[in-house]
Amino acid sequence: MADEIIHFVEIIIGVFLVAVFGMIFGLLTKGIDRKLAAHMQWRVGPPVIQPFLDVKKLFCKENVVPRNAVAWLYNVAPIVCLTSVIAILLYIPMGSIPPILKGYGDVILILYLLTIPSLAMVAGGFASGSPFATVGAQREMVLMMSYEFPLATTIIALGWKISTLYPGEAAFSLTTFTKYPVWNIMGPFGIIGAIILLVVMILVTTGEITKVPFDIAEAETEIAEGVFVEYSGRNLGLFYLADAVKTVVMASLIVALFFPYNLSTYLGSSIHLPSIAWNAIDFLFYLLKLEIVIFFSMTFIRVSVARFKVDQVVKVYWGYLTLAALIALVLIALDILL
Amino acid sequence: MSETYTIPVGPLHPALHEPITLKLEVSGEKIIGVDVFCSQVHRGIEWIGMNRNNPIQSIYLSERVCGICNICHPLCMVQAVEKAAEIEVPERAEYIRTIAAELERIHSHLLWAGVAAHEIGFDTVFHYTWALRENVMDLIEYLTGNRVTKAIMMFGGVRRDIKENGAKKLREGMKFYLEKFRKIEEIFLQDPTIKMRTRDVGILTREDALKLCAVGPTTRASGVPKDVRQDFPYAAYGDYEVKAITPDIYNGEVHGDVYDRIVVRLLEVKQSIEIINWALDNMPSGPLLAEKNLVRLKMKLKKAEGEGIGRVEAPRGEDIHYVRLKAGEEPFFSWKIRAPTYNNVLPWIPMLLGGQIADVPIVAASTDPCMSCLNRVTVVDVEKKKEFQITKEYMHKLSVKKTRRLMRNGR
Numbered sequence: 192m193a194d195e196i197i198h199f200v201e202i203i204i205g206v207f208l209v210a211v212f213g214m215i216f217g218l219l220t221k222g223i224d225r226k227l228a229a230h231m232q233w234r235v236g237p238p239v240i241q242p243f244l245d246v247k248k249l250f251c252k253e254n255v256v257p258r259n260a261v262a263w264l265y266n267v268a269p270i271v272c273l274t275s276v277i278a279i280l281l282y283i284p285m286g287s288i289p290p291i292l293k294g295y296g297d298v299i300l301i302l303y304l305l306t307i308p309s310l311a312m313v314a315g316g317f318a319s320g321s322p323f324a325t326v327g328a329q330r331e332m333v334l335m336m337s338y339e340f341p342l343a344t345t346i347i348a349l350g351w352k353i354s355t356l357y358p359g360e361a362a363f364s365l366t367t368f369t370k371y372p373v374w375n376i377m378g379p380f381g382i383i384g385a386i387i388l389l390v391v392m393i394l395v396t397t398g399e400i401t402k403v404p405f406d407i408a409e410a411e412t413e414i415a416e417g418v419f420v421e422y423s424g425r426n427l428g429l430f431y432l433a434d435a436v437k438t439v440v441m442a443s444l445i446v447a448l449f450f451p452y453n454l455s456t457y458l459g460s461s462i463h464l465p466s467i468a469w470n471a472i473d474f475l476f477y478l479l480k481l482e483i484v485i486f487f488s489m490t491f492i493r494v495s496v497a498r499f500k501v502d503q504v505v506k507v508y509w510g511y512l513t514l515a516a517l518i519a520l521v522l523i524a525l526d527i528l529l
Numbered sequence: 530m531s532e533t534y535t536i537p538v539g540p541l542h543p544a545l546h547e548p549i550t551l552k553l554e555v556s557g558e559k560i561i562g563v564d565v566f567c568s569q570v571h572r573g574i575e576w577i578g579m580n581r582n583n584p585i586q587s588i589y590l591s592e593r594v595c596g597i598c599n600i601c602h603p604l605c606m607v608q609a610v611e612k613a614a615e616i617e618v619p620e621r622a623e624y625i626r627t628i629a630a631e632l633e634r635i636h637s638h639l640l641w642a643g644v645a646a647h648e649i650g651f652d653t654v655f656h657y658t659w660a661l662r663e664n665v666m667d668l669i670e671y672l673t674g675n676r677v678t679k680a681i682m683m684f685g686g687v688r689r690d691i692k693e694n695g696a697k698k699l700r701e702g703m704k705f706y707l708e709k710f711r712k713i714e715e716i717f718l719q720d721p722t723i724k725m726r727t728r729d730v731g732i733l734t735r736e737d738a739l740k741l742c743a744v745g746p747t748t749r750a751s752g753v754p755k756d757v758r759q760d761f762p763y764a765a766y767g768d769y770e771v772k773a774i775t776p777d778i779y780n781g782e783v784h785g786d787v788y789d790r791i792v793v794r795l796l797e798v799k800q801s802i803e804i805i806n807w808a809l810d811n812m813p814s815g816p817l818l819a820e821k822n823l824v825r826l827k828m829k830l831k832k833a834e835g836e837g838i839g840r841v842e843a844p845r846g847e848d849i850h851y852v853r854l855k856a857g858e859e860p861f862f863s864w865k866i867r868a869p870t871y872n873n874v875l876p877w878i879p880m881l882l883g884g885q886i887a888d889v890p891i892v893a894a895s896t897d898p899c900m901s902c903l904n905r906v907t908v909v910d911v912e913k914k915k916e917f918q919i920t921k922e923y924m925h926k927l928s929v930k931k932t933r934r935l936m937r938n939g940r
Contacts, residue, residue: 232656322536326886329557403650404722407887414536414886415543497722498650500887501558 205291210277212285216478217435218242220442223482224490231494242435249428257421259320268315269422269429275307276436283443284369286473287453297363298346301444305342305399308433309335312408315430316418327417330501331401331408337508338398338405344516345388345395348523349373349448352381355527369451377526384522389449391516396441396488398508400434403493407501442484450480533561536886544648544890549898551877551889558885563878578864584610584684584830584854585823587861591850592678594866597640600626600633601843602850602866603682608763609852610684612837614830620765621815622686624808627765628699629673629681630841631801631808635706636665637844638794638801641897642717645791648890649726654716661709668702671695684826685819696809703802710799717791718779727787731880731892734785741879744872745846746797747896749775750790752783757842769807774800787895831859845869845897853938863938870898 222239229236256262279301281292309331316328350363356376360367373385398405409417419430454476455469464472499507533556540548554562574594578587591606592599604626611618639662646654666676672695673679681687691699717723733743738751748755756773758766774796776782776789783789820826834856841848846869853863873896880892 232653233660234656322534325534326536326555326558403652406650494653496651497646497654497720497726498887499722500726500885502885503725 202291206277206281209280209291213277213280213436213439214432216481217432217437217439218246220438220482220485221435224485227486227490228494231490242431246428246431249423249431250425252424254424254426255421257320260421261318261320264314264318265421266426268311268318269426269433272308272311272315273429273433273436275304275311276433276440279304279440280436280443282365283440283447284365284451285443286475286477287455287470288474289366293366297361298350298365298368298448299363301365302339302343302346305440306335306339308437312418312430315422315426316408319418319421321421323414323416323420324418326414327408327420330414331418333501334398334401334405334408334504337505338395338512341391341508341512341516342395342399344513344520345392346448348384348388348516348520352376352523352527365447368448372451373449377523378529379526380522380529381526384519384526385449387515387519387522389445391512391519392445392448393484393488394492394507394512396445396484397492398504399441400438400489402489404496404499405504405507406498407504438485438489439481442481442488445484445488446477446480450484453477532556538889538893544893545898546644547898549874551881551893553881553886553889555886558887560881560884560886560889563881565874565877567874575864575866579861581860583827583859584861585827587864588682588684589678589680591866592680592682594868596677597637598633598843598845598848598868599678600629600681601841601848602868604630604764605839605841605843605848605850606852606864606866607682607684608839608841609837609850610830610839610854612839613835613852613854614684614833614837615835616685616819616829618685618819619816620813621690622817623765624812625687625689625691625817626682627769628691628805628808629669629679629687630764631805632665632669632672634801634844635798636662636669637897638798639665641794641844641894642713642791645787645891645894646717646723648894649723651723654720654723657716658713661706661713664702664705668699671698683818684830686817688817690817691809691812696812699805699809703806706798706802710795710802713798714795717795718788723791724788726891727791727895729784729786729788730888731787731884731895732785733876733880735783737876737879738785741875742872743846743876743896744869745843745897746790746793747846747873747876749773750783750793751785752777755847757840757847761840763839763841765808766804768811769804771800771804787891790895827859830854832856836863843869846873863935870896873898 219239219242221242222237225241226236226239256265282290282296282301282304284290284293313328313331313335316324316331346363349368352373353360353367353371353376357367357371360370374382377385401408407417409419414420419427422430453473455473533554536553536555538544538551538553540550550566552562552564552566553560554564574590578590582590588603588607591602594602610616639658643655643658643662646652646658669679670676672691673681673689681689733747733751735752737743738748738753743751743753744755752775754773754775756771757763758771759773762771774793776784776792779792779796820829833854836851836853839848839850839852848869849865849867851863851865851867852861855862876896877893880895881889884892
């Protein structure tokens with residue numbers, strides 16, 4: 192009984208810490224992204240802490256609910272959005288620190304959880320009773336349906352390989368992915384397949400965090416921020432935070448699936464440090480990996496292309512990326528058979 | 530999704546930098562009906578020119594018709610007054626006017642290119658073109674003393690000369706743009722995402738362009754070689770022989786879409802550079818003003834009687850000013866401005882019908898609309914089906930009414 196209570200308290204403290212980390216690091220990432228993008232566009236850009244100031248200001252502002260909105264749904268959507276993304280973060284290992292909810296869920300669960308923030312945005316958009324938000328919500332649904340398939344294909348392909356190599360392990364658990372890094376277990380065909388899957392995942396991430404060219408649901412110049420058009424004050428602040436945490440989640444997922452390497456496993460034998468110090472170093476290394484992934488999946492892409500139209504987004508995801516993911520699946524299958 | 534609903538774009542919308550309303554009937558993402566409501570800004574500029582100002586003050590007022598076309602509006606108005614009062618403009622002044630107008634075209638087209646890139650979410654290109662535009666703004670400031678309202682026009686000439694230094698700077702600036710031109714061309718015409726968003730989007734057929742009297746790059750992109758500088762040369766254009774630019778010069782085909790409008794504008798920037806270089810090489814010497822003494826000029830205009838029409842090819846298309854002077858009255862007796870956007874708003878309807886919501890900003894921006902110039906109500910009857918119609922009787926009634934009003938003013 193006492194053990195259970197201690198475990199329970201541990202989880203509560205862990206959830207709190209992870210939530211705070213997700214928000215703070217997410218906002219910092221947004222700041223770095225804006226600064227880097229600005230420098231790539233011949234601009235100076237805002238200070239790195241600008242997203243924190245934005246959120247602070249949003250939380251001080253009045254929270255307006257439109258007259259013809261469905262008030263309860265309109266207010267609940269941002270909270271659902273934020274809590275669901277934080278919940279995903281609990282299943283993802285950070286460096287050498289295992290996930291808080293280790294053993295309670297796997298990648299398939301994460302796949303399902305990933306749809307909840309989008310669904311919350313859709314619900315909030317439809318609940319705001321504005322034509323722009325309605326269009327935005329429709330587009331968000333289309334976007335969600337488009338990137339689900341390539342994302343699922345990627346995870347299944349990797350899980351399949353692991354399950355054939357190590358039948359004893361839980362194939363879709365993120366800890367297994369971390370234990371057997373993709374690049375170590377693949378043959379030549381598998382490596383090519385994994386590279387294709389990595390590119391697919393990076394592009395799916397861009398869509399998942401709705402950035403140019405896949406920001407059709409928010410498209411500022413077309414439908415005036417779409418689903419968020421009526422949101423203001425605290426509610427908008429919550430969505431903003433959710434977006435920040437979602438960036439961390441998606442990048443963490445890529446890191447966990449493709450780059451789960453830790454410095455401690457390679458240098459731990461030659462340099463002797465207490466395990467807590469190694470945990471800290473691995474954690475910082477993990478943050479660095481996150482930033483690199485975010486740079487390529489968000490900053491770099493969004494400064495180098497124009498926004499797509501809805502039909503073009505669907506074509507990219509259902510056409511090119513799905514095809515690429517299937518080819519990668521075939522390559523990995525070849526790798527397993529040979 | 531078979532249900533249709535109306536989306537109001539404007540009067541205030543991030544895609545439109547000035548107030549105008551587009552009511553879009555959409556089914557899912559597809560646009561099935563468009564209705565335009567203009568005249569959200571009316572500033573009474575013509576009224577001030579006809580009641581409060583003397584003609585010389587009105588030059589500076591006309592600069593403020595539009596923040597971007599502030600050479601072509603005063604140039605147009607000055608030409609109308611010169612025709613009405615029969616003032617001869619010295620040749621050197623005509624050349625300086627040409628150079629000023631072409632510098633304005635370069636800056637306006639680059640500004641437009643940046644805005645267009647922003648509308649399709651390509652902010653990097655937006656920042657790049659606007660950074661390039663700074664050079665021509667600096668040149669304009671060096672030559673006229675101001676970045677925006679240049680205050681260089683005067684009845685019977687110009688107020689500032691282009692001296693040795695200025696000519697040198699201009700030549701350097703034009704060289705800079707010729708060098709950068711290849712890069713701009715590569716960005717706008719080769720980039721796959723820009724091509725994806727602009728090719729076969731917002732098509733205006735040649736027939737529609739003629740029927741709706743579109744002007745400027747909008748009509749030229751549909752393959753109509755219409756350019757005031759070519760058809761009715763003013764200033765020094767008669768000596769140069771401008772040739773209207775149509776997209777088939779670039780790639781041999783005319784689509785009439787947004788991409789073609791980009792092509793036309795980019796080629797016009799190049800043409801402007803050539804015209805400026807030519808004007809600098811061939812600039813005659815001589816006086817700048819027909820009448821240096823402003824008091825005497827004012828008296829002359831007060832005594833003058835007559836009417837004149839000025840036509841100028843503004844960066845957005847043909848700009849027309851009509852001015853009537855009456856002896857003994859200081860302000861204009863009548864002053865009518867018809868800015869190019871007035872003609873280019875109606876073509877939005879055939880361009881947008883059948884398109885997607887995502888096309889609205891870029892299609893609207895592709896005509897380079899400038900609402901501050903557009904000052905009248907445009908009524909369009911949009912059937913909910915494919916076509917839109919303005920009945921002939923209604924148009925006839927309107928024009929009879931307007932003719933009567935003009936006759937009343939003229940009497």
